[in-house]
Amino acid sequence: MGIVIGIDIGGSTTKIVGFQENKAFPPLLVTSSDPISSLFGAFGKFTYDNAIAIPEIQKVVITGVGASCVTSPIYGLPTYRAAEFDCIGLGALYLSGLKQAVIASLGTGTAVVYTDGSKVEYLGGTGVGGGTLVGLSSKMLGLNHIDNIVRLAQGGLAEHVDLTIGDMMNGELPQLPANFTASNFGKMDETATQSDIAMGIFNLVAQVVGMICIFAARNVNNTDIVLTGNLSRIPTMHPVFEIMGKQYGVHFIIPEDSGFATAYGAALCVSGDFHLEEI
Numbered sequence: 001m002g003i004v005i006g007i008d009i010g011g012s013t014t015k016i017v018g019f020q021e022n023k024a025f026p027p028l029l030v031t032s033s034d035p036i037s038s039l040f041g042a043f044g045k046f047t048y049d050n051a052i053a054i055p056e057i058q059k060v061v062i063t064g065v066g067a068s069c070v071t072s073p074i075y076g077l078p079t080y081r082a083a084e085f086d087c088i089g090l091g092a093l094y095l096s097g098l099k100q101a102v103i104a105s106l107g108t109g110t111a112v113v114y115t116d117g118s119k120v121e122y123l124g125g126t127g128v129g130g131g132t133l134v135g136l137s138s139k140m141l142g143l144n145h146i147d148n149i150v151r152l153a154q155g156g157l158a159e160h161v162d163l164t165i166g167d168m169m170n171g172e173l174p175q176l177p178a179n180f181t182a183s184n185f186g187k188m189d190e191t192a193t194q195s196d197i198a199m200g201i202f203n204l205v206a207q208v209v210g211m212i213c214i215f216a217a218r219n220v221n222n223t224d225i226v227l228t229g230n231l232s233r234i235p236t237m238h239p240v241f242e243i244m245g246k247q248y249g250v251h252f253i254i255p256e257d258s259g260f261a262t263a264y265g266a267a268l269c270v271s272g273d274f275h276l277e278e279i
Contacts (some may be wrong), residue, residue: 005046006267007039008087008260009066010107014228015263016046025050027260033172035066043074061266061276063087073279081274082269084129084262085122089115090272091225091265095255101224102217106130106214106231110209123216128208130219130231136201141194146234149198153236156199160192161185177247181207199236206240214248218271223250228261 003025008015012033018025026129028046032038047054050167062070073079086201092103100116102123108131112123130146137149160181163186166178184204189196213225227241232254241252255261269276 003056004058004263004267005060005262006042006087006269007042007060007064008263008266009035009039009062009064009070011035011065013039014064014066015260017260017263017267018044018046018050018116019267020054024264025052025256027263029259033122033128034039034068039063039066039070039074059270061269062279063266064263070279071120074098079279080270081279082266082274082276083120085111085113086120086269086274087265088228089113089120089264089265089267090117090274091261092228092255093117093265094264094268095228095257095261096224096226096253098224098253100222101226101253102220102230103228103261104209104213106127106209106227106229109128110212110215110229114216114220114222121220123219124212125214126208128205130205130229133205133231136204137198140197140201143198143259149201150234150236152195153198153202156193156195156197158194158196158199158203159187160189161200162203163187167188168237180247184206202236203240205231206237207244210241210244210252213252214244224253225250225253226253226258226261228255228258230232230259234259 003020005018013031015029017027030042060074060077061082063082063084088105103113105111109127109129111125114121137143143149162181163183165180245252
């Protein structure tokens, strides 16, 4: 059986994976300022690293915001465009091993879908995501690169900038612990360090995304929430999701290779009843 390639084309990064029957090739990410350059750079490196000859490739399925830039078949191969929400859902189920789940794709913003494997339903989303994190960090901390923001946040304490339930009252509310956030950046202690502010920004993004996911999960009576996308890979936010999961009775799941979920889903679209637009 031929190889199926799935490609998630972003504005500046392209993620690529491949399947041959049940075997998955290691995923790959390439960064470029231009989506087409990123696409062909990723495709070339992926095929070279895995010793894949062009005639071995049966289909190429693309998705993502940069997929609209592709107007002709890639190297003359059968090339298809898949809906990004379908790819998010299928990729998340594949990586998590679940049969149904609420899935959040944490990119520049955050999109939330629900799928049982046969269909994918868009539930909503929020403009809060990686763009928010970098934008606030740029203005408040003078940092634009995510790796530098992560390093600065190490050792920071969000409670030095966030107002908690305990700050507002003596004790806790019946359903909320005293250390839960009442207002993000509602305290801003004058002794707060740059690291505290960086951690406060991570806390804000994680809490907004987490609550959107929790409300969506309640709407479809499901407790499994799979987090995907580049932002899901940042360990700084993982403890926030863990605390929220325990408090609200849901399971936040971050699979290995969560940043490549949409690319995996693109490749998997060929085996289901999902619409593919031939290019």
